[in-house]
Amino acid sequence: MPETSREIETVEGRSDRQQRDQGNQSSRNVVSIISQFADDNLTLVRNISTVLAVTGVVVIARSIKLITKFQAASEIPARFIERNVSLRGKVHSITEKGVEVEHVPIYLPVLSPVLSKHKGVSTSPLLVHLAGVELTPEGRVWLQKNLAPAQTVWLKLISREDDTLHCLLSQSRKGSMWSYCVNEEVLRLGLARTCACRRSPA
Structure with a gap:
């Protein structure tokens, strides 16, 4: 009976390890896919970053009226x-x-x-x-x-x-x-x- 319990614990331990390994592997796969996409589309990623930065500057400038010309x-x-x-x-x-x-x-x-x-x-x-x-x-x-x-x-x-x-x-x-x-x-x-x-x- 004790041996059976140990076997069950061993099987459960293996199962947990396998699940963790699969989770880590899937995380690595997602990161790899994103990295690969970024490498393959470097120009696109840079353009998106530039557009976001410019949009942020425009929004901030407009909100605090830095570039507004006051005439009255x-x-x-x-x-x-x-x-x-x-x-x-x-x-x-x-x-x-x-x-x-x-x-x-x-x-x-x-x-x-x-x-x-x-x-x-x-x-x-x-x-x-x-x-x-x-x-x-x-x-x-x-x-x-x-x-x-x-x-x-x-x-x-x-x-x-x-x-x-x-x-x-x-x-x-x-x-x-x-x-x-x-x-x-x-x-x-x-x-x-x-x-x-x-x-x-x-």
Whole structure:
């Protein structure tokens, strides 16, 4: 009787081992098949990977509006203003209302031209007011001399009021890689006085 039990245990042990071996072998077979397919269709696999990566970049860029060109204050998401996001732009002109700046979004080769909503359409500049600053007439003249058209500037969003953006405006010093805040500079030079920066709902 004991021998019979041992035989049964031995048979069961063999059966378990065989099942495990078959399972391992089938797993190896699946891996081998996938590897073989990948080797045989390397170009296809690379193309699929590229398409997935590009799609991911497009989805992310669109969701956070990295490549969107803003042409009005109302187009800027409220979260950008809440987080004081900085936007890049080019000076368009200096008016009595403020600084007109053309927004320059992040450029992604191939994708940006395809995804641009304003392709072939004349662009409208954003109206920017220097946050916390009330310019004197001399201050406006200084801005006209120091903010040349097409010059690159950075706008740190502070608040929005109707069609006007209240921002900290920065630009690079001539002949230097360092930038300075225009708001602080006009105050330092006595070309403006401080005023309460109205924080209206974004």
